[in-house]
Amino acid sequence: MTEIFMPTAEVLRSRNEAAEREFHERASQAARSRFGKKVFVRAVVEISNYCRQNCHYCGMRRSNRGLSRFRAHHEQLAELLIHHRPASVTDVNIQAGEDPVAVREVALPLIRALSRETNLGISVCLGSLSPALYAELKQAGASLNILKFEIADPSRYAEMEAPGKLEQRLENIRHLAATGWYVSSGFIAGLPGETDQDLLANFALARELPLGGCSVSPFIPGEETPLATAEGGDMTLTLNCMAALRLIRPDWVIPSVSALNLAEPGSGYRRGLRTGANLVTINLTPSEIRGDYLLYKRDRFIMTEERILTAIAAEGLTPSIQSLSDFYRSKKVNGSHAAPAKRRAKAALQIS
Numbered sequence: 001m002t003e004i005f006m007p008t009a010e011v012l013r014s015r016n017e018a019a020e021r022e023f024h025e026r027a028s029q030a031a032r033s034r035f036g037k038k039v040f041v042r043a044v045v046e047i048s049n050y051c052r053q054n055c056h057y058c059g060m061r062r063s064n065r066g067l068s069r070f071r072a073h074h075e076q077l078a079e080l081l082i083h084h085r086p087a088s089v090t091d092v093n094i095q096a097g098e099d100p101v102a103v104r105e106v107a108l109p110l111i112r113a114l115s116r117e118t119n120l121g122i123s124v125c126l127g128s129l130s131p132a133l134y135a136e137l138k139q140a141g142a143s144l145n146i147l148k149f150e151i152a153d154p155s156r157y158a159e160m161e162a163p164g165k166l167e168q169r170l171e172n173i174r175h176l177a178a179t180g181w182y183v184s185s186g187f188i189a190g191l192p193g194e195t196d197q198d199l200l201a202n203f204a205l206a207r208e209l210p211l212g213g214c215s216v217s218p219f220i221p222g223e224e225t226p227l228a229t230a231e232g233g234d235m236t237l238t239l240n241c242m243a244a245l246r247l248i249r250p251d252w253v254i255p256s257v258s259a260l261n262l263a264e265p266g267s268g269y270r271r272g273l274r275t276g277a278n279l280v281t282i283n284l285t286p287s288e289i290r291g292d293y294l295l296y297k298r299d300r301f302i303m304t305e306e307r308i309l310t311a312i313a314a315e316g317l318t319p320s321i322q323s324l325s326d327f328y329r330s331k332k333v334n335g336s337h338a339a340p341a342k343r344r345a346k347a348a349l350q351i352s
C-alpha cells in the first residue's frame with residue numbers, strides 16, 4: 001500500500017538548499033507524471049472590492065475606510081472576455097471581496113453571458129455566501145468554487161478575523177462539494193506568530209476536505225492593514241508548502257499564485273511552476289479598477305499573457321488546451337461525477 005505523504009515542520013522550514021532542490025524536484029515529477037507538461041491557463045477578473053469581512057491581513061477589509069470602493073460593470077467584462085480574451089485562456093475566475101451585491105449585480109449576469117457565448121470554464125472566488133446564492137451561481141454556469149480555509153487553527157482564525165467562523169467556512173466547503181461544485185481551497189503560509197503546529201494543521205485539514213485543488217500563498221504584509229509592518233512569509237517556506245501539497249495529492253490542481261511574484265519579483269512564478277504547480281493566472285481586470293483591488297500592495301506585479309506564456313515556455317511546459325472545468329468534469333472529484341452531455345462531448349473532442 002502506498003503511504004500517504006505528510007510533511008514535518010522540519011521539512012517545511014528547511015533551509016538546506018540541496019534537500020530543498022530534491023524535495024521540489026520530487027513534487028515537480030509527481031505533477032508531471034499526473035499532468036504531463038500541461039499547465040492550465042485561467043484569467044481572473046476582480047469585480048468588486050467591497051467586503052463585509054475584516055481579515056487582518058487583507059487590504060480590502062471593511063475597516064479600511066481609506067480605500068475607494070468599486071463594482072465592475074458586467075457588460076464591460078463580458079465584452080472583454082467574449083471578444084478580446086487572450087487565446088491561451090480556457091477558464092475565467094470571477095473574484096471579489098465578500099460582496100453579495102456584486103454577486104447579484106455583476107457575477108451572475110456575467111456568468112450567464114459567458115455560458116451563453118463561450119466555452120470558457122467558469123470559476124468563482126466570492127467568499128462565504130448563502131446556499132441559495134451558491135445554487136444561483138451554479139445554475140448560471142459556474143462549476144468551480146474557490147473557497148480558501150485561510151488558517152486551519154480555529155483560535156488563530158478568530159484572532160485574524162478571517163471570514164466569518166472557521167466552522168462555517170468548512171461547512172460551506174463541504175456543502176459546495178455535496179451540491180456538485182468542484183472545490184478548491186487554500187491557506188496562507190507565514191502569518192505573524194504562526195507556530196509549527198499552526199502550519200502543520202493546514203495540511204491535515206486540506207487532506208480531509210473534499211477538494212479538487214489547493215493553494216498556498218505567502219503572507220504579504222498588506223498596505224493599509226493592521227499587519228502592514230509585520231514580517232512577510234518567505235518564498236522558501238511557501239515553495240516547501242507547495243511541494244508538500246503536491247506530494248500529498250498528486251492529482252490536485254495547484255496554482256502558482258500571483259503573490260509569489262511579490263515575495264520574489266520576476267522569478268517567483270517560475271519557481272512555483274518548478275515546484276509542481278499546474279495552473280497559472282492572467283489578470284484581465286480593467287486597469288482603471290485594478291489599483292483599488294487591494295489584497296496586499298497597490299504596486300502589483302500584473303501577470304499578462306506575455307509574461308505567463310514566457311514563464312511556461314521557460315520551464316519547458318505548455319498551456320493546456322483542455323479547460324480546467326472540462327478536466328474536472330472528466331474526472332471523479334469531490335466524490336461526484338456529473339457532466340451535462342453537451343459539455344462532455346465537447347471535452348472529449350479536446351485533446352490537451
Ligand code: SAM
Pocket residue numbers: 057058059060095096097098125126127128146147148150163187188217218219220221222259295296
Ligand atoms: N472574498 C473572497 C473569499 O473570502 O474567499 C475572495 C478572496 S479574497 C478577496 C482574496 C484572497 O487573498 C484571500 O482568500 C486570502 O487568502 C488572500 N490574501 C488576502 N490578503 C493576503 C495577504 N496579505 N497575504 C497573503 N494572502 C492574502
